[in-house]
Amino acid sequence: MKDILFDPPSKFDFKCGDYVPFKDREVCERLRGLSGKDLEKHANPDFNIKVIMNPHPILIATLFSRIQTAAEKGEKYTMILGNPEPETYIPLAQLINYFQVDCRRLHIFAMDEWADDAGNIAPETYEAGFVHSMLKYFVYQIDSKLRMPLENVHYPTNKNIGDYSRLITETGEGGADICSSSPGWTGHMAFIEPVEEFMADSTEEWLNMEARIVTLHPLTVAQNSLHGVFGQSGYIASVPPKAASIGPVDVKNARERIEVHALLTNNTFSSWQRMTSRLVLHGPVTPSVPSSMLQLMKTQVYVSEEIAAPFECWEKIGY
Numbered sequence: 001m002k003d004i005l006f007d008p009p010s011k012f013d014f015k016c017g018d019y020v021p022f023k024d025r026e027v028c029e030r031l032r033g034l035s036g037k038d039l040e041k042h043a044n045p046d047f048n049i050k051v052i053m054n055p056h057p058i059l060i061a062t063l064f065s066r067i068q069t070a071a072e073k074g075e076k077y078t079m080i081l082g083n084p085e086p087e088t089y090i091p092l093a094q095l096i097n098y099f100q101v102d103c104r105r106l107h108i109f110a111m112d113e114w115a116d117d118a119g120n121i122a123p124e125t126y127e128a129g130f131v132h133s134m135l136k137y138f139v140y141q142i143d144s145k146l147r148m149p150l151e152n153v154h155y156p157t158n159k160n161i162g163d164y165s166r167l168i169t170e171t172g173e174g175g176a177d178i179c180s181s182s183p184g185w186t187g188h189m190a191f192i193e194p195v196e197e198f199m200a201d202s203t204e205e206w207l208n209m210e211a212r213i214v215t216l217h218p219l220t221v222a223q224n225s226l227h228g229v230f231g232q233s234g235y236i237a238s239v240p241p242k243a244a245s246i247g248p249v250d251v252k253n254a255r256e257r258i259e260v261h262a263l264l265t266n267n268t269f270s271s272w273q274r275m276t277s278r279l280v281l282h283g284p285v286t287p288s289v290p291s292s293m294l295q296l297m298k299t300q301v302y303v304s305e306e307i308a309a310p311f312e313c314w315e316k317i318g319y
Helices: 025-032 036-040 056-073 086-098 130-137 161-171 203-207 218-225 248-253 273-282 290-296
Strands: 047-052 077-081 106-110 112-115 178-181 212-215 242-245 257-261 299-304
Touching: 025 273, 036 047, 036 273, 047 290, 056 077, 056 086, 056 106, 056 178, 056 257, 077 161, 086 130, 106 130, 106 161, 112 130, 161 248, 178 248, 203 248, 203 290, 248 290, 257 273, 257 290, 273 290, 273 299, 290 299
Parallel strands: 047 299, 077 106, 077 178, 178 257, 257 299
Antiparallel strands: 112 242, 212 242
């Protein structure tokens, strides 16, 4: 009798579900084969990719050095920051305190914030909110005598979301000095999602879209149900369905961009970011993978060795 268990594996073709943002399986399979230092090779010399053991100290050092240099020169400095990132912002604040860096001319902009089903943006008192985290783990960690005035701490609100991109441009005198980011499961940048609110007829039109309220992609809701602020337990009903987000134009206008790919599921090998990273770095530039826009811009990307690791079909490993 033929033993089907030991026959060569057969190919099984199918179309992706409609909810999948980027559906080209041929491209995906090609990108899946990239790993390690091969990820560093890119046709755009200004899109600099570095695979390293642990990107976070470099991110912290970069943000600190930019703040310190601006303070020493007595210059205003404007940052677009992702949240929640206590593991980045607590040590950053500690460095500011230790070296007594004057942050009174520092302006920070939160990339995004949750919104309810009617598009009302969450207040800074919302415990799972991004602004709540940024205030608690960065702003208020800085010594009061060094801390930036609260009017220099900017975040999306119901009142300002229509002018948020203009506020970034005007405060930064043309754009933010630095934009720090990390891609989500859909490849989103902030909450620039592969959904209707951020679709356009051309790349130029897409890259000039401003901040707005967006309906979150289902993968983004699932991703965030695994985050600590929502209990890491798949409680998708607790994740807000909409959000306020900066627009691609705010990323484009930034004078410096730094992106980190290092997210693991509670420090295990499991990571939804591993395949997303490959799409962002080497897939086509498309609104279907929003962070792919960085391939067109001068950007420093740091990828952890864990995210750059190869992955296969592992039959005996579950979730």
